[in-house]
Amino acid sequence: MVSLLHIDADAFFASVEQAADRRLRRIPMAVGGGRRGVITSASYEARACGIRTAMPTQRALQLYPDLVVVPGHFELYEEFSENIFGLCREQTPLVEKTSIDEGYLGFGGSRGGDNLVRTARRLDREITSWLKLTVSQGIGPNKLIASVASKLRKPHGFVVVPPGAEAAFLAPLPLVRLPGLGPKTVHALAGVGARCIGDLARLGAMGLRPFLGRMAAAVLEAAQGIDDRALVMEHPVAKSYSHQRTFQCDQGDEAFVEQQVKEMIDDLLVTMRTEGRQARTLTVRVRYTDMEEKSVGRSLPEPSDLEVDFYPLVKPLLRSAWTRRVHLRLTGARLSRIYKAQEQLDLFDGCRIRHRQLAGAVDRLNRVYGKGVLHRACHLEFGGSVRIE
Numbered sequence: 576m577v578s579l580l581h582i583d584a585d586a587f588f589a590s591v592e593q594a595a596d597r598r599l600r601r602i603p604m605a606v607g608g609g610r611r612g613v614i615t616s617a618s619y620e621a622r623a624c625g626i627r628t629a630m631p632t633q634r635a636l637q638l639y640p641d642l643v644v645v646p647g648h649f650e651l652y653e654e655f656s657e658n659i660f661g662l663c664r665e666q667t668p669l670v671e672k673t674s675i676d677e678g679y680l681g682f683g684g685s686r687g688g689d690n691l692v693r694t695a696r697r698l699d700r701e702i703t704s705w706l707k708l709t710v711s712q713g714i715g716p717n718k719l720i721a722s723v724a725s726k727l728r729k730p731h732g733f734v735v736v737p738p739g740a741e742a743a744f745l746a747p748l749p750l751v752r753l754p755g756l757g758p759k760t761v762h763a764l765a766g767v768g769a770r771c772i773g774d775l776a777r778l779g780a781m782g783l784r785p786f787l788g789r790m791a792a793a794v795l796e797a798a799q800g801i802d803d804r805a806l807v808m809e810h811p812v813a814k815s816y817s818h819q820r821t822f823q824c825d826q827g828d829e830a831f832v833e834q835q836v837k838e839m840i841d842d843l844l845v846t847m848r849t850e851g852r853q854a855r856t857l858t859v860r861v862r863y864t865d866m867e868e869k870s871v872g873r874s875l876p877e878p879s880d881l882e883v884d885f886y887p888l889v890k891p892l893l894r895s896a897w898t899r900r901v902h903l904r905l906t907g908a909r910l911s912r913i914y915k916a917q918e919q920l921d922l923f924d925g926c927r928i929r930h931r932q933l934a935g936a937v938d939r940l941n942r943v944y945g946k947g948v949l950h951r952a953c954h955l956e957f958g959g960s961v962r963i964e
Contacts (some may be wrong), residue, residue, distance in 0.1 A: 578683040579806075580695050581713045581721035584659065585730035587676035588616035591655045592645055594707035604643040607632045615647055619730055647877055649855055653912060655706060662701050666694055671806045674915050679718060681806045692735060699733070719802035720744065723752055741800025746773030753797060760786055772798050816843045816854065819907030825864050827902040829893065832861075836889050837882075839908040844880050847910065853878035854910035857885050859892040862905035871895040878914040885910075 584590065588606040593599045603621035607614040614635050617626040624639040635642055656675045663670045669681030680698075682691050695712050702710055711732040713724025720741050724734035727748075736744045745753070750761045753772050763786050764770075769778055775798040783791035796802075818839040826832055836859055847854065858872035871892050875884055897903065 578681060578691070579715055579718060579721040580680040580682070580691060580698075581715075581718070581725040582659075582663070582678055582680070582698075582710045583713075583722075583725045583729070584676035585709045585711055586616055586618055586622075587655075587708075588647060588652055589618040589621070590616075590708045591652050592648070593618060594655070595648075595651060599643065599645070602643060603639060603641065604645065605632075605635065606647050607635070607644050614644075649874075649877065649912070655708070658706055659702060659708070659710070662698060662705070666698055669806055669808065671808055674913070677722075679721065679806055695733070716741065717800070717802040718804045719754065719797060720800055722754070723748070727752075742773075742776075742798075745798060745800050746771060746776075748772050750775075753794070755790070755794060755797065815909050815911035815913065816847060816852075817907060817909035818842060819860065819905055821905045822903065825902035825904060829897070832897070832903060832906055833889055833893055836893060836906060836908050837886060840885050840889070840910070841882060843908065843910050844882060844885070847880050847913075848916075851916045853880045853914045853916050855879075855912035855914065856910065857888050857892065858909040858911065859889065859896050860905075860907040860909070861893070861896045861903050863899060863901045864904050865901065866904070867899075869896045869898070872909075872911075874912065878912070880916060 589604060592604065592606060599618075601620060603618060603624050603626065605614045605617040605621050605626055607616075612632055614626060614628055614630045614632060617628060617630075617635075621635075621639070621642060624642070626635050626639060626642060630638075632644060636644070652675060656672075659676075660670060660672050660678060663678065663680055667680050667682055669683075670678060671681075672678040682694070691714055695714060699710060699712060702708055709731040711725045711729045713721045713727070713732075713734050713736070715721035715724050715736040716738040720736050723745065724736050725732065727734050748771060750756055750764060750770060750772060751758075753775075756764075764774075764778075767778070767782075769775060775783060775795060780791045780795050783795060787794050820835055820839065840857070855878045856872050856874040858870050860868060860870040862868045873888050873892055875888075879885070893906075
């Protein structure tokens with residue numbers, strides 16, 4: 576029985592701006608500019624004029640001078656996201672939010688299970704009428720199929736794949752539709768005649784191994800529509816990334832504690848960059864020796880996965896949280912309000928480009944030669960004993 580529905584909001588940031596401001600509706604507009612200097616999201620009216628996500632804003636304005644470009648309002652996007660998934664939870668308690676604008680709904684054994692198409696249509700009407708947004712929907716027997724189906728006919732698409740039709744559904748689709756295959760791999764596979772997902776079965780695991788290594792068998796299974804991943808109702812990636820450190824000796828040195836928080840941020844950002852995620856909010860937590868705790872957070876104007884953006888928040892947050900003249904037993908850092916990573920470009924800030932290149936180089940060296948082979952200078956000043964939890 577078909578049991579999974581995947582929803583994917585259409586041009587989410589741009590659509591939210593249009594929903595919130597009538598003047599932006601039905602015209603070519605985009606969210607962009609700002610620190611990145613690129614288009615973050617383009618309305619479908621703008622896409623018809625050749626405007627694309629990650630296009631430099633200057634290039635977009637040259638291509639279509641009448642394009643209306645507005646800055647991002649991430650608090651508003653988060654509010655709309657909560658409203659979308661609130662409507663989803665009214666249909667079923669089995670909801671996995673995978674990002675700000677995507678998620679899965681499960682109906683096996685719950686309300687709507689025998690009438691999933693009708694339920695999906697009702698959800699679509701409610702989102703459109705109440706929030707003035709559209710979502711694309713895919714129904715399938717597993718996560719992979721439902722996700723691919725939802726992205727197939729955007730915007731406002733609706734695709735149903737019945738059980739047993741998984742491989743036949745995927746076979747004629749281009750390789751770029753299969754999650755996990757990057758542009759370089761797709762290009763390499765095209766060189767041996769594999770252009771559609773169905774061509775992967777012809778190559779087989781042995782034929783794919785030179786291109787995919789140990790992932791060959793898993794990709795071959797995916798190409799046949801096999802996916803046994805279960806719904807995760809409390810998805811950690813969609814919520815937050817956090818670390819905490821308990822000091823072996825009660826700590827009263829503010830500079831040392833600040834350095835520890837920055838180290839935790841480093842570790843969290845490495846994980847986020849690996850998973851293709853960015854965060855907007857940093858929260859610092861302290862626990863005093865008498866076990867009283869306090870947490871203070873602050874949000875960036877835009878999501879980021881760079882240390883240079885979060886480091887300046889550490890000292891003021893720590894001072895706001897650590898208000899008593901009492902030593903600390905523990906401190907923690909949490910990155911929340913998680914987004915899918917956007918391509919980070921800034922045509923006017925070469926320093927920011929260098930920060931991104933540096934982060935990538937440090938990640939690669941520590942991955943190849945072992946964690947800690949390369950440190951930032953701010954971590955070399957202190958010794959000290961901590962226990963990571």
